[in-house]
Amino acid sequence: MANLATSIEDQLLKLQQRGMILDMEENKIKEVLLDIGYYRLGFYWHPFEIDESHNFQENTRFSNVLSLYYLDVDLRYLLIKYINRLELNFRTNLIYWTSIKYTENSIWYADSTIVSEDYLKDIKSHYNTNFKTKNLQIKHHHVKYPEDKFAPCWKTFEYYTFGSIVKVYENLLDQDLRKHISLKYNVKKPHIFQNFLNTLVFVRNSCAHSGVIYDLHINEGVSQLPDVKFNNSNSHNLDAAIRILLYLMESISSNRKDNLKKSIEDLFNSFSENEVVKKIIEDKLGYIY
Structure with a gap:
């Protein structure tokens, strides 16, 4: 049946x-x-x-089920808006600081002295004929410069997903450069910054593909910083990811960070009189009123 x-x-x-x-x-x-x-x-x-x-x-009650659904929808739209803002800022920083270091090499992302061999093994799987023809500026570049195997990073990365951009950062060989970029977000250790980025890529993808996020479980867990406290020390729920997003947004714009914080609080507080949904927000999502 x-x-x-x-x-x-x-x-x-x-x-x-x-x-x-x-x-x-x-x-x-x-x-x-x-x-x-x-x-x-x-x-x-x-x-x-x-x-x-x-x-x-x-x-x-059916009405509570529907309320939980609309909470999920509204939260999904809210998070993807601000994660996309972080993605743009991170892409810009990665391009700028790495390109400034390697000023003579605009395709440093394809250089084995700059990125790991493991990364280069996979680059042809996404920078292929389809990539060159379906993305307008990349197509124009290869028409104008037919001998070039790759377009400059500032053109190429505009067509990379957030996850692909993070993968480039992960595979940079120069750890001082990785740290220089992570410090732009007030994170001293690149591997912790990497964890934050991976977490937000996961959340972003869940939101973008209309995933259910109120009970999202982050398998790896979110790394902790002294300045960021997780409710009940739980680093695996969505609230932990939200706190990291707020922390990183502070380095981009304190106003945007405050707007995100208020928007999330307003959304959750709109269910504060509904004890059933409120309990799910606390137990599943990890938010404490």
Whole structure:
């Protein structure tokens, strides 16, 4: 039965049989199920399930499930906005400081004396014919300079993902250069800065692909700094990643950092009167009111 499609009417009946209180107008619930989907909403009623048969705990309300869904959506849009701002700033710093050090080599990212051999083994997998033809400025460069194997870093990196940019930083051989860049974000140790970047790439990708993030688990854990305290010392939840994002944003713009902090607090506080959702925010996401 699990592999059979069910009608909206059957979905409503199944939810009721499992103990969910349908505390909204039936037409509105049907509209939600047709808009968001029964399967996707399942990620948001999962915290209310009490057994493998997917029965719900007492007083589980459809309205709370929907509130949790909208919390997730709003938080996802908010985080990706500020992570994208960090990505832009980091890309600029990586290009500038590395290019200033190697002023005669605009394609230093393809030089085995500057980046690791392991990185260079993979570079052709993404800087290939498709990359050269689908990205306008890269295409123009190779038309104008057909003998060039690669375009300058300031052109190329505009078309790299955040994860790809972070990978370049990870594979820089000059540790003093890595530290010089990390210090721009008030992080003394490059390996800790690397951990922060990897964490935010993971969060960013989860947000960009409409992942469920209220209970996001960061397997590696977020490295700690003396100035950053995690609630309940938990470095694996989304709140830890948010605190690191706030810390790094401070080095870019204190106003942006303050705006992000206030936006997050306003979002969470909008659920402060809903004890059910509030508890999930505290237990799953790691935020403490």
